[in-house]
Amino acid sequence: MHQHHKKIKDTAKDTPRIALVGNPNVGKSAIFSLLTGRYVTVSNYPGTTVEVTMGNAIISKKRYLIIDTPGVNSLIPMSEDEKVTRDILLEEETNAVIQVADTKNIKRSLSITLQLIEMGLPIILDLNMRDEALDRGINIKEDELKKILGVEIVSTIAVQKKGIDSLKKVAAHPRVSDFKFTYDSCIEEYISKIETLLPDSNITRRSIALMILSGDKTLKNWLLKNLTEENIKRIEELRDSASEKYSLPLSYIVSQQRMKIADNISEKIFTRTPTTKKGFISFIDKLTTHPVWGFPFLFLVLFGLYEFVGRFGAGILVDLIEDVIFGEYLNPLAKKIITTLIPINLLQELLIGQYGIITMAITYAIAIILPITATFFIAFAILEDSGYLPRLAAMLNKAFSAIGLNGKAVLPMVLGLGCDTMATLTARILDTPKERLIVTLLLALGVPCSAQLGVILGMFGKQPLEALLIWISVLVGVIIFVGFISSKIIPGQKADFMLEIPPLRLPQLSNILIKTMGRIEWYLKEAVPLFILGTLILFTADKLGILPLLEKAASPIIVNFLGLPAKATESFIIGFLRRDYGAAGLFALQEQGLLNTEQVVVSLVTVTLFIPCIANLFVIIKERGLKAALIIAGFVFPFSFLVGGLLHKTLLWLKIFS
Ligand SMILES: Nc1nc2c(ncn2[C@@H]2O[C@H](COP(=O)(O)OP(=O)(O)OP(=O)(O)O)[C@@H](O)[C@H]2O)c(=O)[nH]1
Numbered sequence: 238m239h240q241h242h243k244k245i246k247d248t249a250k251d252t253p254r255i256a257l258v259g260n261p262n263v264g265k266s267a268i269f270s271l272l273t274g275r276y277v278t279v280s281n282y283p284g285t286t287v288e289v290t291m292g293n294a295i296i297s298k299k300r301y302l303i304i305d306t307p308g309v310n311s312l313i314p315m316s317e318d319e320k321v322t323r324d325i326l327l328e329e330e331t332n333a334v335i336q337v338a339d340t341k342n343i344k345r346s347l348s349i350t351l352q353l354i355e356m357g358l359p360i361i362l363d364l365n366m367r368d369e370a371l372d373r374g375i376n377i378k379e380d381e382l383k384k385i386l387g388v389e390i391v392s393t394i395a396v397q398k399k400g401i402d403s404l405k406k407v408a409a410h411p412r413v414s415d416f417k418f419t420y421d422s423c424i425e426e427y428i429s430k431i432e433t434l435l436p437d438s439n440i441t442r443r444s445i446a447l448m449i450l451s452g453d454k455t456l457k458n459w460l461l462k463n464l465t466e467e468n469i470k471r472i473e474e475l476r477d478s479a480s481e482k483y484s485l486p487l488s489y490i491v492s493q494q495r496m497k498i499a500d501n502i503s504e505k506i507f508t509r510t511p512t513t514k515k516g517f518i519s520f521i522d523k524l525t526t527h528p529v530w531g532f533p534f535l536f537l538v539l540f541g542l543y544e545f546v547g548r549f550g551a552g553i554l555v556d557l558i559e560d561v562i563f564g565e566y567l568n569p570l571a572k573k574i575i576t577t578l579i580p581i582n583l584l585q586e587l588l589i590g591q592y593g594i595i596t597m598a599i600t601y602a603i604a605i606i607l608p609i610t611a612t613f614f615i616a617f618a619i620l621e622d623s624g625y626l627p628r629l630a631a632m633l634n635k636a637f638s639a640i641g642l643n644g645k646a647v648l649p650m651v652l653g654l655g656c657d658t659m660a661t662l663t664a665r666i667l668d669t670p671k672e673r674l675i676v677t678l679l680l681a682l683g684v685p686c687s688a689q690l691g692v693i694l695g696m697f698g699k700q701p702l703e704a705l706l707i708w709i710s711v712l713v714g715v716i717i718f719v720g721f722i723s724s725k726i727i728p729g730q731k732a733d734f735m736l737e738i739p740p741l742r743l744p745q746l747s748n749i750l751i752k753t754m755g756r757i758e759w760y761l762k763e764a765v766p767l768f769i770l771g772t773l774i775l776f777t778a779d780k781l782g783i784l785p786l787l788e789k790a791a792s793p794i795i796v797n798f799l800g801l802p803a804k805a806t807e808s809f810i811i812g813f814l815r816r817d818y819g820a821a822g823l824f825a826l827q828e829q830g831l832l833n834t835e836q837v838v839v840s841l842v843t844v845t846l847f848i849p850c851i852a853n854l855f856v857i858i859k860e861r862g863l864k865a866a867l868i869i870a871g872f873v874f875p876f877s878f879l880v881g882g883l884l885h886k887t888l889l890w891l892k893i894f895s
Pocket residue numbers: 260261262263264265266267268278279280281282283284285286287306307308309365366367368369393394395396397622742
């Protein structure tokens with residue numbers, strides 16, 4: 238297994254460090270941005286952050302290194318992103334931990350606070366989302382809580398930038414809590430036995446002993462590194478003999494007892510005056526998750542996407558930029574300049590020929606894909622920030638559990654519509670390797686990413702609605718079919734942990750704009766070089782006379798089996814580099830009138846299922862290993878053509894578009 242969290246660089250060794258830790262989706266990244274001035278993705282669903290981000294902050298005239306971590310439900314990690322956070326605390330010296338808590342859910346947060354106290358770390362408790370707590374009539378007796386825990390407590394509203402100054406003020410003076418609490422005598426006995434065998438480290442022996450007793454397997458490497466084999470063996474014997482004394486798993490017993498202590502504290506400090514506010518938002522909330530009305534609502538969302546991205550982005554904006562700005566001004570201008578300045582024919586063609594860098598790569602990237610992607614990014618950011626995505630995931634949970642995935646696994650699948658590469662990283666929030674593998678496979682196979690989806694919606698915008706419906710049905714069918722088969726084939730368990738549903742929120746314009754700009758920048762940096770590379774490949778192949786040969790060689794598949802024009806081969810070649818580029822090639826073919834409706838459906842189904850883009854492939858290798866990546870690619874590639882071909886035959890046979 239590879240290491241997820243990178244060691245913090247030695248150059249920053251003297252800078253004191255503050256780690257932001259807390260449950261998922263409580264606003265850690267939002268606080269991080271406020272402290273450091275550095276933007277990191279903030280979204281309204283758990284699992285936004287799956288890697289560590291660092292940034293500098295000046296607090297009381299001193300420089301600090303602030304570390305943003307993935308959210309944790311417990312510091313005894315169940316999933317890989319949780320392990321990242323635990324490992325920071327275990328293996329890096331942190332001078333302070335700011336625990337960010339959701340004030341509404343203080344009880345849940347206190348359980349993490351207790352674990353941090355157990356670790357002996359200097360902590361500050363930040364009660365965030367005070368606005369939402371107040372809305373719900375929730376009040377926390379901060380002074381009381383401060384007295385019980387003996388640590389500094391501040392309350393913040395990250396989205397309104399409130400309370401950050403007081404947070405900074407106390408951040409310079411973290412305190413180690415002297416709150417003591419114990420487990421039942423049998424557990425305590427084993428804790429003290431194991432403690433004596435453990436070395437000194439960044440966190441207390443007691444907390445490590447509790448991790449061991451809870452059967453934390455992710456600790457193994459650390460133990461091997463820091464303990465003698467003999468001691469490890471003795472520790473394992475102690476752990477086994479302890480767990481024999483209980484009929485339930487020790488991890489459960491320990492967390493139950495800790496939770497009880499959290500409950501007791503919460504009872505003393507938590508008050509709630511019932512509110513009767515039932516506004517528009519709570520009406521929408523009911524609608525989105527309703528077992529029946531949820532589906533019309535989903536349809537409404539999809540329709541909105543289709544109108545905004547497919548019609549407005551791919552229709553109006555693309556026409557404007559491609560036909561007017563590029564077609565009438567930029568490309569003719571570039572042609573004029575280049576033909577007068579560069580007299581060499583080959584170079585001219587390289588820039589402005591049929592496979593020219595300007596006329597093909599740049600035009601596709603900027604004139605076709607950019608406007609579509611940008612509109613999609615905006616729409617997607619609104620969905621992300623409103624909290625609709627986890628609701629969608631919860632609604633689809635039933636369908637997905639039939640194919641061996643739980644509600645948590647649906648989220649990465651939905652996020653794949655933004656970017657498959659990022660979504661593959663988000664698979665880290667899943668608890669079992671089996672689920673992570675299935676999700677990775679399905680993402681690589683059948684979930685179109687934003688750029689590709691945008692182009693596809695743009696093409697369907699010019700076709701009858703049945704075309705789009707067939708495309709959706711085939712993809713959903715393929716995902717369910719392959720998901721079902723793979724859940725039977727791939728060994729391992731499925732976890733039945735349900736996804737936590739955050740409240741619906743009105744998205745903030747500023748966050749949407751920052752996020753969209755960030756994504757556009759990322760798109761331009763990542764996509765354009767690959768577009769140029771793809772164009773160079775086509776250009777060279779064309780000049781060397783290979784292109785016709787390739788088209789001929791591929792013609793049994795492309796022409797005979799899929800029923801597409803031979804020129805579509807080019808789209809599949811560049812589709813190897815990026816899915817959206819492949820789709821853009823088809824977009825151009827359609828514009829030239831070379832594809833009829835049936836061919837549009839077949840080619841888009843094939844190109845959607847077609848292998849993931851290079852970036853996604855690299856992430857698959859990084860996350861799941863080379864072998865898994867090769868198996869996935871080796872399956873997806875022929876499978877996409879198989880489905881495309883079968884669809885072609887079926888459509889012909891049913892005479893749907895003829
Ligand atoms: N109303 C309100 N919303 C907040 C506040 N702080 C953060 N949010 C919103 O809560 C959501 C989660 O914020 P993030 O900063 O991504 O949370 P996180 O703790 O980093 O989440 P993970 O990385 O998934 O663990 C976003 O939609 C934020 O805009 C707050 O004080 N009040």
